[in-house]
Amino acid sequence: MMRTRPLKVALLGCGVVGSEVARIMTTHADDLTARIGAPVELAGVAVRRPDRVREGIAPELVTTDATALVKRGDIDVVVEVIGGIEPARSLITTAFEHGASVVSANKALLAQDGAALHAVAEQHGKDLYYEAAVAGAIPLIRPVRESLAGDKINRVMGIVNGTTNFILDKMDSTGAGYQEALDEATALGYAEADPTADVEGFDAAAKAAILAGIAFHTRVRLDDVYREGMTEVTAADFASAKEMGCTIKLLAICERAEDGASVTARVHPAMIPLSHPLASVRGAYNAVFVESDAAGQLMFYGPGAGGSPTASAVLGDLVAVCRNRLSGTTGPGESAYAALPVSPMGDVVTRYHISLDVADKPGVLAQVATVFAEHGVSIDTVRQSGKDGEASLVVVTHRASDAALTGTVEALRKLDTVRGVASIMRVEGE
Amino acid sequence: MMRTRPLKVALLGCGVVGSEVARIMTTHADDLTARIGAPVELAGVAVRRPDRVREGIAPELVTTDATALVKRGDIDVVVEVIGGIEPARSLITTAFEHGASVVSANKALLAQDGAALHAVAEQHGKDLYYEAAVAGAIPLIRPVRESLAGDKINRVMGIVNGTTNFILDKMDSTGAGYQEALDEATALGYAEADPTADVEGFDAAAKAAILAGIAFHTRVRLDDVYREGMTEVTAADFASAKEMGCTIKLLAICERAEDGASVTARVHPAMIPLSHPLASVRGAYNAVFVESDAAGQLMFYGPGAGGSPTASAVLGDLVAVCRNRLSGTTGPGESAYAALPVSPMGDVVTRYHISLDVADKPGVLAQVATVFAEHGVSIDTVRQSGKDGEASLVVVTHRASDAALTGTVEALRKLDTVRGVASIMRVEGE
Known part of the structure; x- marks a missing residue:
């Protein structure tokens, strides 16, 4: 039997996403x-x-007084698509206090204050859904939180920022430098006038925090995520990557340590083999790899941003939250029972690709190799090239901890024969 | 507060999937x-x-009397991983009647009797979940049914059978013929001793029926799905595909007609461009593309079969169903409100690649082209090659209905100058 009293939705924000939500409704x-x-x-x-x-x-639905709207008391669901920390946080909290459930697309807020917001939601017996906060239209929160609820996730690795993927894809396919590719992304509307949140990895780090929290049933805040932007990636790095059969992507990587007792979350550019499915994610698309004990390797791919795709995710949540209200229940809330410690970046173990400018004279390679050995970093391959007294040395290591690699690089910088460290890039997905 | 009385699970079937479910539990x-x-x-x-x-x-948990087990009355959830129609159907029905919810991995049963089983579940206020029935571990039912619940899905196209993808991938990469590739699949355990269900497309057709039903909110039964196996695909077809920049995959395709008033579901081998993400799905992996109004193109990728991956999907459902029981609610049941008619194969519109053996004499091309024109099928390209009085003609058409193409081919067969129709293959994903 169909209930006839309608469920009432308050929309906070009516920009590119909000207007699409209203249109589709x-x-x-x-x-x-x-x-x-x-x-x-x-x-x-x-x-x-x-x-x-x-x-x-x-026109009579439109108001500038968002607080009064969420305080009305007859609102069933508040859809928050304003973004940013305040006033979104206060409005969401007030919404719960006045009896509404909330659907949000706010990754920054969820990454910073997700635990507190979940607590308020639970206290009032309301839902907090946020599929749109991570990777736009791609169903990711629900599959990770619900479909894989009987499995043990060990790794989430993905391209979760479309702007930077567009720039890196452009650099890869045309040989353009960073600035040139950024300019094109800006001209085409893929990058904002101030691209800092994207290119410095803040946006991806917020998504990494949310994903790590859900995947590992552990609170992971934005501050826990190691973050390195992609503004330093050069055309030379892409040339080096190609020589290794790789390309470069800005990756968000959330991992459970091998002993299972801790987790890490990080965002940085990395080389990945061309044969890896993430290597062929083009333009502004997003894709996320999930590795678990029983399911093995799963990948989710789709548009990571944009008004319509984000609205699709918001509306999926809206349907779920409305259904929960009708049946007088709530969906899964925060699951942080595992409460695993989040380890610092120094504990992360991966491979590295290091380009050094060195003096072109005998014994340099031996010196460099000794430094790696002293820090316990095992070398996989070395490629040397040079002329006119200058040379470059490209070292690819076996798996080593970030701390060991950092110590190695500090020691290398002190060598007289090392003129400079041209680039250090992690190698993932092998 | 944690409830201490455990939820009781009855497991029907303890083969490759069931034993994994028990182990992970x-x-x-x-x-x-x-x-x-x-x-x-x-x-x-x-x-x-x-x-x-x-x-x-x-040992004391093991019984041969499945009926007595589901009738016990204290069972919260029955996990059915027996497969096949009977006794699975009767056991699931009995389980609902005795107060249990059901998690099933049974694609054949869901495709044939899903509507009836959903009705019994609803009548008793119980859940029927079956994520594992389609594409193994890949979360697909839940994202399509829940994450995209606020969107309009227009197309679902996927590789949903790992055995046939393994065989076709082998033919593509090695130039092997069908039998040789099948033999290898059998030797490696990817194909069963009787591979009929896989290679004739029955398994994929069941999944197509389930996916179409969920995507279009319409009942689609196995009988509604057009089905063509892949046993006739030859090394020559792969050579032709390569010349077009394509490969061949066995695809399940569920489409909404352009006017939105009907749907189709079909399984057949098809050429797809190498640039399409489905083209690079290797080995026994599965992948499904979903196209919707707002979200755009999404892809879900992962292992489509196997004990552990299927168990992962079963356990995800088990967690959801147990949570529903604790909160005294049920998840989304069958959604068939749209009740769109399922159109016959003749209404499907796509492109075709047709190889003809023809007499090598003047006027043949004109005759053939006339037949296409008379049936309203527009030709995109023609490639002619021949020697010693025999020639072959490869025609690639623009989009045309299956009925028009079938009429064309019947007329072509009647031409004296056409010695035979070597192959007809649909071209998708462009």
Whole structure:
């Protein structure tokens, strides 16, 4: 039997995502009603600039007073697509206190204050859903949290930022430098006027924190995520990568330590083999690899941003939260029972590709190799090339800890014969 | 607060999947308890051969009387991994009648009798989950049914049978013929002694029926799915595909018609461009592309079969069903409100690659082209080669209906100058 009183939705924010959410709620109203078991009604839209024309949204629904909207008391679900920490955090908290469940696309907020928000939601018996916060339209939170709930996830590795993937893909395919590729991304609307959050890895780090938390049933905050941007990646790095049969991607990597007793989360550029499925993720697409004990290797691929794809994820959550309200229940809340320690970057074990500028004279290789050996870093291959007294040395190591590698590089810098460390890049996905 | 009375699970079947389910329930008991909110206990295991040693399963749990087990009345969840129609169907029905929810990996049964089983589940207020029935460990049912619940899915296209993908991949990479590749698949355990269900497309057709039903909110039964196996694919077909920059995959394709008023579901071998992500799915892996209005193109990739991966999917469902029981609710049941008609194969529109053996004399091409034109099938390219009075003609068409193509081919066969139709293959994913 279909309930006739509609579920009331308050929309906070009506930009590129919010306007798509409102549009689809209108155009697909019948489908949403059938799938939820009751109609959903847009009960209010909080915006900053009420004078902008918003096609398809009745003017009387629009308000600049978001707080009053979430305090109304008759709102079933608040959809938060404002972004940023405040006022989003206060509005979400107030929404729970006034009886609403919340669907959010806010990765920064979830990564910083997810635990506190989950606690408020639970205290009030409400849902907090946020599929859209990680990798846009790609179903990732739900599969990791629910489909793999009977499995043990050991690793999540993905391309979770479309802007930087567009830039790196452009550099790879055209040989362009970083600035040139960034300029093109900006001109095409893939990069914002201030691209810092993307190119310095802040956006990806927030997503890594959320993914690590869900995958390992452990609280992982943004501050726990090691972060290295991709502004230093050069055309020369891509040339080196090609020689190794690799390309370069900005990766978010969440790993369980081999002994299972701790986890790490990090974002940095890395070389990955061309044969790895993540290597062929083009343009602004996202893709995430998940490795677990029983399921093995899974990959999820799709558009990681954009109004429509993000709205698709928001609406999927909206349907679930509405269904939960109708049946008087809530979905899975925060699961942090494992409470594993998050280890520092120094504990991460991987391979490295190091380019050194060295003096072109006998004995240099022996000196360099000795430094690696003294720090317990085993060398896989060395390639030497040079002329006119200058030479370059490319060293690829076996697996070693980040701490050991850092110590090695510090010692290398002190050698008279090493003129400079041109680049250090991790090698993943082998 | 943690409930202490354990949830009781009855396992029907203890083969390659069932034994993995039992093993993980034991080894990961603490994690499952934390994620569910109560312990789960293996309360009974129904098998055909009780005398086989089953490591880690207490002998007193083993029974040959599956019916008595599901009738016990104290069982919370029945996990059915027997496969086939009977006795699985009766056991699942009896389980619902005696108060249990059901997790099943049974694609054949779901594709044939899903609607009836859903009805019994709903009548008794119980859950019927079956993530493991389609594409093994790959989360697909839950993302399509829940994550995309606010979106409109237009197309699902995938490689959903690992055995046939292994065989086709082998033919592609080594130039082997079908029989040789099948023999290798059998020797390596990828193909069963009787490979009919796989190579004739029955297994993939069952999955297509389930996927189409969920994607389009419409009942689609196995009988509604057009099915063509891949036993006729030859090394020559692969050579032709290569010339077009394509490879050949056995695809399950579920489509909404362009006017949105009907759907189709089909399984057949098809050429797809090497640039398409499905083209690089190797070995026994599965991958499914989902195209929707808002989300755009999504892909889900992973192991499509095997004991551990399938057990991972079963246990994810088990956790969800147990959580639902604890909170006194049920998850989404069957959603068939759209009730769109399923159109016959003749209505499917795609491109075709047709190889003809023809007489090598003037006027043949004109005759052939006339037949295509008379049936309204527009030709994209023609390639002619020949010697000693025999020639071959390869025609690639623009998009045309299957009915028009079938009419064309019938007329071609009647031409004196056409000695034979060597192969007809659809071209997808462009």
